[in-house]
Amino acid sequence: MMFVSRRLLGRISLVSLAVLAACSTPPPPPPPTPPPAVVPTIMPVPPENAAEGMAIPTKDEDGKYLTANRGVTSNTALWHVRMALNVAALNCDKYGATARNQYNQILAVHSQVLKAANAAVDRNYKYAFGNAAIGSREQLNTVVYNFFALPPVIKHFCPVAVTVGAKVLSTPSSQLLQMAPAWLDELEKPFQEFYAAYEDYLRRLAEWQSRFGATVRVIIAPNSMPPPPKAPGEAPPSGWRPSSMGASPVNDAAAAPASSSATVQPLPGATGADVPSSATVQPLPPSSSSAISGPPAPARTLPDNSAPPRLEVQPLPTTGE
Template sequence: MTVRSPSEKLMIVLRRFYGRLSLVSLAVLAACSTPVAPPPPPTPPPPLVETVRPRPPMGAVENMSIPEIQDGKYLTPNRKVTSNTALWHVRMALNVAALSCRSPGDLARLQYNRLLHVHGPILTQANEAVDRNYKVAYGAAGFGARERLNTTVYNFFSLPPVMKSFCPVAEAVGAKLLAMPSSALLDYAPTALAELEKPFQDFYAAYADYLRRLAEWQSRFGGTVTVWAVPSPLPPPPVPPGEAPRQGFAPSVTSAIQQNLPPPPDAAPAAQPARPPAAAPTQPATSGPKLMVQPLPTNTE
């Protein structure tokens, strides 16, 4: 066994210490010399989505006028109608459906023809009642006033964008009318008319929403696009006259004024009777209280 002196032992210890220190130093230097990893690339921006200009609903045309709202609903020629007028408007709506709706077997057309056959008498009575209403309200001008409203009603139910949603409703209403007795038609007519009108009310609401979205789109991108003006609302349709009694009133234009109905455009204003000129006062008017003239007492003696 080799015996080392204390100095040799110290040298061995120092040699081992510096050897280990060299290994640590090399590791530290290696770590310092490693290049720093580059930062991750920036997140790419989202893809550019082309802004789409709002389009009218149901294939309708642009810049279309719609009615104004009154009492929560859009004004239509079916407002303020009597039961007879409502039934006649229902008949006109189903007539439009018979001519315009194309379903398997032409259901709307078959229903309409069957309706005229089954409920012919009550429809005739309703037509006569509506005629009487116009004669009482407008006199000799009643025929023209009714024809104008009929044209408005036919045009209302013939609005092309609504036909797709109107036809199923018309067929459903036609089936209900054929399933009930004629005596129940007048009571059901206002409800049937509201059901037939609902697709058009929904369309007007959708078009109003389209106009709102279009205005918002124009406010954001109007500098680079052609800005369309908001269309003016449709004028209010004529209001049909109220129910007239079977006998009594003489037809005249003045009766329309009494019912707060505007006379038709082609009706001449009623002649006013001539009145004598007012007499000029001969004494100045007094502002004091007027005396009541009491009857003279009778002599009972």
């Protein structure tokens, strides 16, 4: 009996020692703290799915982006409005046939004032550019058409064009020239807003590249696009020519100043309104009774006021809608 008790006590002692040993073992370390969630850094993209690396216009003194519509005469503004609505008629069919139908109605309702505006713009170009008038006007027309057809802006431009087209149709022809500059600003607004958004995208892209672009190649837009061609100012009315002193335009009916040193002599068979631009004005020799000392006035070149070719405006074919 005594032998069994000692053996039992020995086993209990061994179990106790094992329990004590287990209690003295340190607990395992806690699992490592998970890293903070990774916030993706997304590189800015151009607005309206525009192309990367686009050049945008510079701003003028008024803070607006410089376009071919800035600082134009009323006749030129009306013609640019017509071109903008023509672009809408050709590019806005996916939003309905309204723009196309409006454009054709405008050509019919306001045909006379549009023809007069076109003729006035032709005179402006002939006066400013002479024999290069047609090429200069075609160059600006191309810039204006491409401006209003900028793909990223079309979806914002089309509803504005429809709104302006409705205004043009509801306005008497006699008031079109007065309203044209405001309509042109309204048609240009979506493009001004797009350029502002693109400029902001370039700013955010430059900031992103400075932070995360060490291992990323980013192409930022090149220099700003060159200034667009500028439309000429209003040509003087028909029937006047510069004075021989070159100070200011005078009417043909006005008498020449007594101090004039040269008389403008038109070419044989030509009137003052259709003297070719290549004609050289020759001063007449002074008479013995009214000779004026000093060298004669330099020869001047008269503007070509002959009627230039007209731009034919054709209505667009109507759709079946």
